[in-house]
Amino acid sequence: MTEQTVVSESKPETLRERRKAERRAQLLSAAAELFADRGFASVRLEDLGAAVGVSGPAVYRHFPNKESVLVELLVGISEYLLEGGRRVANRQPAGREVLNDLIEFHLDFAFESPALIRIQDRDLQNLPDAARRKVRRMQREYVELWVAQLRVHDEALSEIDARTQAHAVFGLINSTPYSAGRTRSKNVRPLLRGMATGALGIDG
Structure with a gap:
Protein backbone atom coordinates (compact mmCIF):
# COMPACT_ATOMS: atom_id res chain seq x y z
CA MET A 1 0.00 0.00 0.00
CA ASN A 65 13.67 3.25 11.20
CA LYS A 66 12.68 -0.08 9.69
CA GLU A 67 9.77 -0.54 12.09
CA SER A 68 8.13 2.64 10.80
CA VAL A 69 8.14 1.17 7.29
CA LEU A 70 6.38 -1.96 8.54
CA VAL A 71 3.87 0.17 10.43
CA GLU A 72 3.01 2.17 7.35
CA LEU A 73 2.56 -0.97 5.26
CA LEU A 74 0.37 -2.93 7.66
CA VAL A 75 -1.60 -0.07 9.15
CA GLY A 76 -2.07 1.31 5.65
CA ILE A 77 -3.49 -1.90 4.20
CA SER A 78 -5.76 -2.36 7.21
CA GLU A 79 -7.12 1.16 6.74
CA TYR A 80 -7.63 0.45 3.05
CA LEU A 81 -9.60 -2.72 3.73
CA LEU A 82 -11.78 -1.17 6.41
CA GLU A 83 -12.56 2.00 4.47
CA GLY A 84 -13.21 0.07 1.26
CA GLY A 85 -15.31 -2.50 3.07
CA ARG A 86 -17.42 0.25 4.61
CA ARG A 87 -18.07 1.77 1.19
CA VAL A 88 -19.20 -1.59 -0.14
CA ALA A 89 -21.33 -2.35 2.93
CA ASN A 90 -23.20 0.95 2.55
CA ARG A 91 -24.52 -0.08 -0.84
CA GLN A 92 -28.03 -1.38 -1.34
CA PRO A 93 -29.65 -3.83 -1.30
CA ALA A 94 -28.00 -5.25 1.79
CA GLY A 95 -27.36 -8.93 2.21
CA ARG A 96 -26.60 -11.12 -0.78
CA GLU A 97 -25.73 -8.31 -3.22
CA VAL A 98 -23.38 -6.62 -0.79
CA LEU A 99 -21.77 -9.96 0.11
CA ASN A 100 -21.01 -10.55 -3.57
CA ASP A 101 -19.46 -7.08 -3.75
CA LEU A 102 -17.43 -7.71 -0.59
CA ILE A 103 -16.07 -10.89 -2.14
CA GLU A 104 -15.03 -8.98 -5.26
CA PHE A 105 -13.43 -6.28 -3.13
CA HIS A 106 -11.45 -8.81 -1.12
CA LEU A 107 -10.41 -10.65 -4.28
CA ASP A 108 -9.08 -7.35 -5.66
CA PHE A 109 -7.04 -6.94 -2.48
CA ALA A 110 -5.64 -10.46 -2.61
CA PHE A 111 -4.63 -10.24 -6.26
CA GLU A 112 -3.22 -6.71 -6.04
CA SER A 113 -1.42 -7.00 -2.68
CA PRO A 114 -0.10 -10.55 -2.27
CA ALA A 115 3.12 -9.32 -0.67
CA LEU A 116 1.20 -7.53 2.08
CA ILE A 117 -0.77 -10.67 2.88
CA ARG A 118 2.46 -12.58 3.35
CA ILE A 119 3.95 -9.82 5.51
CA GLN A 120 0.87 -9.64 7.70
CA ASP A 121 0.85 -13.40 8.18
CA ARG A 122 4.51 -13.54 9.17
CA ASP A 123 5.50 -10.18 10.64
CA LEU A 124 2.46 -8.71 12.37
CA GLN A 125 4.12 -9.51 15.71
CA ASN A 126 7.03 -7.24 14.77
CA LEU A 127 4.83 -4.16 14.90
CA PRO A 128 5.11 -1.91 17.95
CA ASP A 129 2.34 -2.65 20.45
CA ALA A 130 0.21 0.40 19.65
CA ALA A 131 0.33 -0.23 15.90
CA ARG A 132 -0.41 -3.93 16.34
CA ARG A 133 -3.46 -3.13 18.47
CA LYS A 134 -4.65 -0.65 15.84
CA VAL A 135 -4.31 -3.24 13.08
CA ARG A 136 -6.15 -5.85 15.16
CA ARG A 137 -8.97 -3.40 15.90
CA MET A 138 -9.43 -2.53 12.23
CA GLN A 139 -9.34 -6.21 11.30
CA ARG A 140 -12.13 -6.93 13.79
CA GLU A 141 -14.21 -4.07 12.42
CA TYR A 142 -13.72 -5.38 8.88
CA VAL A 143 -14.89 -8.83 9.94
CA GLU A 144 -18.00 -7.33 11.55
CA LEU A 145 -18.95 -5.69 8.23
CA TRP A 146 -19.18 -9.18 6.75
CA VAL A 147 -20.95 -10.57 9.81
CA ALA A 148 -23.69 -7.92 9.57
CA GLN A 149 -24.33 -8.65 5.89
CA LEU A 150 -24.34 -12.41 6.44
CA ARG A 151 -27.01 -12.02 9.11
CA VAL A 152 -29.10 -9.82 6.83
CA HIS A 153 -28.90 -12.55 4.20
CA ASP A 154 -29.72 -15.31 6.72
CA GLU A 155 -31.62 -14.04 9.75
CA ALA A 156 -31.31 -17.42 11.46
CA LEU A 157 -27.51 -17.25 11.40
CA SER A 158 -25.86 -16.54 14.75
CA GLU A 159 -23.08 -14.00 15.15
CA ILE A 160 -20.62 -16.76 16.03
CA ASP A 161 -21.44 -18.78 12.93
CA ALA A 162 -21.39 -15.71 10.70
CA ARG A 163 -17.97 -14.80 12.07
CA THR A 164 -16.74 -18.33 11.40
CA GLN A 165 -17.97 -18.11 7.81
CA ALA A 166 -16.29 -14.75 7.29
CA HIS A 167 -12.94 -15.96 8.61
CA ALA A 168 -13.19 -19.07 6.45
CA VAL A 169 -13.60 -16.93 3.33
CA PHE A 170 -10.68 -14.69 4.32
CA GLY A 171 -8.52 -17.77 4.76
CA LEU A 172 -9.59 -19.08 1.37
CA ILE A 173 -8.98 -15.85 -0.53
CA ASN A 174 -5.86 -14.84 1.40
CA SER A 175 -4.26 -18.17 0.53
CA THR A 176 -3.83 -16.87 -3.03
CA PRO A 177 -0.19 -15.69 -2.62
CA TYR A 178 0.73 -19.21 -1.51
CA SER A 179 -1.57 -21.46 -3.52
CA ALA A 180 -1.64 -19.63 -6.85
CA GLY A 181 2.03 -18.67 -7.03
CA ARG A 182 3.46 -15.91 -9.17
CA THR A 183 2.09 -17.33 -12.42
CA ARG A 184 -1.63 -17.82 -12.04
CA SER A 185 -4.16 -19.62 -14.17
CA LYS A 186 -6.82 -17.35 -15.62
CA ASN A 187 -9.33 -19.54 -13.82
CA VAL A 188 -8.02 -18.77 -10.32
CA ARG A 189 -10.22 -15.78 -9.62
CA PRO A 190 -13.50 -17.36 -10.86
CA LEU A 191 -12.60 -20.51 -8.92
CA LEU A 192 -12.00 -18.57 -5.71
CA ARG A 193 -15.17 -16.52 -6.23
CA GLY A 194 -17.23 -19.69 -6.63
CA MET A 195 -15.68 -21.27 -3.55
CA ALA A 196 -16.31 -18.10 -1.51
CA THR A 197 -19.96 -17.78 -2.54
CA GLY A 198 -20.43 -21.47 -1.81
CA ALA A 199 -18.89 -21.14 1.64
CA LEU A 200 -21.22 -18.25 2.44
CA GLY A 201 -24.29 -20.00 1.02
CA ILE A 202 -25.00 -17.32 -1.58
CA ASP A 203 -24.21 -19.30 -4.73
CA GLY A 204 -27.71 -20.53 -5.33
Whole structure:
Protein backbone atom coordinates (compact mmCIF):
# COMPACT_ATOMS: atom_id res chain seq x y z
CA MET A 1 0.00 0.00 0.00
CA THR A 2 1.69 3.13 -1.18
CA GLU A 3 1.09 6.52 0.29
CA GLN A 4 -1.07 9.02 -1.55
CA THR A 5 0.18 12.59 -1.55
CA VAL A 6 -2.32 15.04 -0.07
CA VAL A 7 -2.30 18.39 -1.83
CA SER A 8 -3.49 21.46 0.00
CA GLU A 9 -5.67 23.81 -2.03
CA SER A 10 -4.05 26.85 -0.39
CA LYS A 11 -0.50 25.63 -0.91
CA PRO A 12 0.23 23.98 -4.26
CA GLU A 13 2.53 20.97 -4.20
CA THR A 14 6.06 21.74 -5.36
CA LEU A 15 8.17 19.62 -7.68
CA ARG A 16 10.43 18.75 -4.74
CA GLU A 17 7.46 17.58 -2.68
CA ARG A 18 6.19 15.46 -5.58
CA ARG A 19 9.56 13.82 -6.02
CA LYS A 20 9.81 13.13 -2.31
CA ALA A 21 6.34 11.55 -2.30
CA GLU A 22 7.25 9.44 -5.34
CA ARG A 23 10.44 8.24 -3.67
CA ARG A 24 8.55 7.38 -0.50
CA ALA A 25 6.05 5.36 -2.52
CA GLN A 26 8.91 3.54 -4.26
CA LEU A 27 10.48 2.71 -0.92
CA LEU A 28 7.20 1.32 0.42
CA SER A 29 6.68 -0.78 -2.70
CA ALA A 30 10.22 -2.14 -2.51
CA ALA A 31 9.83 -2.80 1.21
CA ALA A 32 6.69 -4.83 0.60
CA GLU A 33 8.53 -7.11 -1.83
CA LEU A 34 11.65 -7.42 0.31
CA PHE A 35 9.77 -8.09 3.55
CA ALA A 36 7.57 -10.65 1.79
CA ASP A 37 10.51 -12.46 0.18
CA ARG A 38 13.05 -12.34 3.01
CA GLY A 39 11.10 -11.58 6.16
CA PHE A 40 11.19 -8.34 8.10
CA ALA A 41 14.09 -9.38 10.34
CA SER A 42 16.37 -10.14 7.37
CA VAL A 43 15.97 -6.79 5.59
CA ARG A 44 18.09 -3.74 6.44
CA LEU A 45 17.31 -0.14 5.54
CA GLU A 46 20.42 -0.29 3.35
CA ASP A 47 18.79 -3.13 1.39
CA LEU A 48 15.68 -1.02 0.97
CA GLY A 49 17.69 1.94 -0.30
CA ALA A 50 19.63 -0.24 -2.73
CA ALA A 51 16.37 -1.61 -4.15
CA VAL A 52 15.36 1.88 -5.34
CA GLY A 53 18.85 3.20 -6.08
CA VAL A 54 19.50 5.42 -3.06
CA SER A 55 21.96 5.19 -0.20
CA GLY A 56 21.00 3.79 3.19
CA PRO A 57 21.24 7.19 4.90
CA ALA A 58 18.93 8.67 2.26
CA VAL A 59 16.17 6.33 3.43
CA TYR A 60 16.17 8.12 6.79
CA ARG A 61 14.82 11.23 5.06
CA HIS A 62 11.59 9.29 4.66
CA PHE A 63 11.50 6.81 7.56
CA PRO A 64 13.19 7.02 10.97
CA ASN A 65 13.67 3.25 11.20
CA LYS A 66 12.68 -0.08 9.69
CA GLU A 67 9.77 -0.54 12.09
CA SER A 68 8.13 2.64 10.80
CA VAL A 69 8.14 1.17 7.29
CA LEU A 70 6.38 -1.96 8.54
CA VAL A 71 3.87 0.17 10.43
CA GLU A 72 3.01 2.17 7.35
CA LEU A 73 2.56 -0.97 5.26
CA LEU A 74 0.37 -2.93 7.66
CA VAL A 75 -1.60 -0.07 9.15
CA GLY A 76 -2.07 1.31 5.65
CA ILE A 77 -3.49 -1.90 4.20
CA SER A 78 -5.76 -2.36 7.21
CA GLU A 79 -7.12 1.16 6.74
CA TYR A 80 -7.63 0.45 3.05
CA LEU A 81 -9.60 -2.72 3.73
CA LEU A 82 -11.78 -1.17 6.41
CA GLU A 83 -12.56 2.00 4.47
CA GLY A 84 -13.21 0.07 1.26
CA GLY A 85 -15.31 -2.50 3.07
CA ARG A 86 -17.42 0.25 4.61
CA ARG A 87 -18.07 1.77 1.19
CA VAL A 88 -19.20 -1.59 -0.14
CA ALA A 89 -21.33 -2.35 2.93
CA ASN A 90 -23.20 0.95 2.55
CA ARG A 91 -24.52 -0.08 -0.84
CA GLN A 92 -28.03 -1.38 -1.34
CA PRO A 93 -29.65 -3.83 -1.30
CA ALA A 94 -28.00 -5.25 1.79
CA GLY A 95 -27.36 -8.93 2.21
CA ARG A 96 -26.60 -11.12 -0.78
CA GLU A 97 -25.73 -8.31 -3.22
CA VAL A 98 -23.38 -6.62 -0.79
CA LEU A 99 -21.77 -9.96 0.11
CA ASN A 100 -21.01 -10.55 -3.57
CA ASP A 101 -19.46 -7.08 -3.75
CA LEU A 102 -17.43 -7.71 -0.59
CA ILE A 103 -16.07 -10.89 -2.14
CA GLU A 104 -15.03 -8.98 -5.26
CA PHE A 105 -13.43 -6.28 -3.13
CA HIS A 106 -11.45 -8.81 -1.12
CA LEU A 107 -10.41 -10.65 -4.28
CA ASP A 108 -9.08 -7.35 -5.66
CA PHE A 109 -7.04 -6.94 -2.48
CA ALA A 110 -5.64 -10.46 -2.61
CA PHE A 111 -4.63 -10.24 -6.26
CA GLU A 112 -3.22 -6.71 -6.04
CA SER A 113 -1.42 -7.00 -2.68
CA PRO A 114 -0.10 -10.55 -2.27
CA ALA A 115 3.12 -9.32 -0.67
CA LEU A 116 1.20 -7.53 2.08
CA ILE A 117 -0.77 -10.67 2.88
CA ARG A 118 2.46 -12.58 3.35
CA ILE A 119 3.95 -9.82 5.51
CA GLN A 120 0.87 -9.64 7.70
CA ASP A 121 0.85 -13.40 8.18
CA ARG A 122 4.51 -13.54 9.17
CA ASP A 123 5.50 -10.18 10.64
CA LEU A 124 2.46 -8.71 12.37
CA GLN A 125 4.12 -9.51 15.71
CA ASN A 126 7.03 -7.24 14.77
CA LEU A 127 4.83 -4.16 14.90
CA PRO A 128 5.11 -1.91 17.95
CA ASP A 129 2.34 -2.65 20.45
CA ALA A 130 0.21 0.40 19.65
CA ALA A 131 0.33 -0.23 15.90
CA ARG A 132 -0.41 -3.93 16.34
CA ARG A 133 -3.46 -3.13 18.47
CA LYS A 134 -4.65 -0.65 15.84
CA VAL A 135 -4.31 -3.24 13.08
CA ARG A 136 -6.15 -5.85 15.16
CA ARG A 137 -8.97 -3.40 15.90
CA MET A 138 -9.43 -2.53 12.23
CA GLN A 139 -9.34 -6.21 11.30
CA ARG A 140 -12.13 -6.93 13.79
CA GLU A 141 -14.21 -4.07 12.42
CA TYR A 142 -13.72 -5.38 8.88
CA VAL A 143 -14.89 -8.83 9.94
CA GLU A 144 -18.00 -7.33 11.55
CA LEU A 145 -18.95 -5.69 8.23
CA TRP A 146 -19.18 -9.18 6.75
CA VAL A 147 -20.95 -10.57 9.81
CA ALA A 148 -23.69 -7.92 9.57
CA GLN A 149 -24.33 -8.65 5.89
CA LEU A 150 -24.34 -12.41 6.44
CA ARG A 151 -27.01 -12.02 9.11
CA VAL A 152 -29.10 -9.82 6.83
CA HIS A 153 -28.90 -12.55 4.20
CA ASP A 154 -29.72 -15.31 6.72
CA GLU A 155 -31.62 -14.04 9.75
CA ALA A 156 -31.31 -17.42 11.46
CA LEU A 157 -27.51 -17.25 11.40
CA SER A 158 -25.86 -16.54 14.75
CA GLU A 159 -23.08 -14.00 15.15
CA ILE A 160 -20.62 -16.76 16.03
CA ASP A 161 -21.44 -18.78 12.93
CA ALA A 162 -21.39 -15.71 10.70
CA ARG A 163 -17.97 -14.80 12.07
CA THR A 164 -16.74 -18.33 11.40
CA GLN A 165 -17.97 -18.11 7.81
CA ALA A 166 -16.29 -14.75 7.29
CA HIS A 167 -12.94 -15.96 8.61
CA ALA A 168 -13.19 -19.07 6.45
CA VAL A 169 -13.60 -16.93 3.33
CA PHE A 170 -10.68 -14.69 4.32
CA GLY A 171 -8.52 -17.77 4.76
CA LEU A 172 -9.59 -19.08 1.37
CA ILE A 173 -8.98 -15.85 -0.53
CA ASN A 174 -5.86 -14.84 1.40
CA SER A 175 -4.26 -18.17 0.53
CA THR A 176 -3.83 -16.87 -3.03
CA PRO A 177 -0.19 -15.69 -2.62
CA TYR A 178 0.73 -19.21 -1.51
CA SER A 179 -1.57 -21.46 -3.52
CA ALA A 180 -1.64 -19.63 -6.85
CA GLY A 181 2.03 -18.67 -7.03
CA ARG A 182 3.46 -15.91 -9.17
CA THR A 183 2.09 -17.33 -12.42
CA ARG A 184 -1.63 -17.82 -12.04
CA SER A 185 -4.16 -19.62 -14.17
CA LYS A 186 -6.82 -17.35 -15.62
CA ASN A 187 -9.33 -19.54 -13.82
CA VAL A 188 -8.02 -18.77 -10.32
CA ARG A 189 -10.22 -15.78 -9.62
CA PRO A 190 -13.50 -17.36 -10.86
CA LEU A 191 -12.60 -20.51 -8.92
CA LEU A 192 -12.00 -18.57 -5.71
CA ARG A 193 -15.17 -16.52 -6.23
CA GLY A 194 -17.23 -19.69 -6.63
CA MET A 195 -15.68 -21.27 -3.55
CA ALA A 196 -16.31 -18.10 -1.51
CA THR A 197 -19.96 -17.78 -2.54
CA GLY A 198 -20.43 -21.47 -1.81
CA ALA A 199 -18.89 -21.14 1.64
CA LEU A 200 -21.22 -18.25 2.44
CA GLY A 201 -24.29 -20.00 1.02
CA ILE A 202 -25.00 -17.32 -1.58
CA ASP A 203 -24.21 -19.30 -4.73
CA GLY A 204 -27.71 -20.53 -5.33
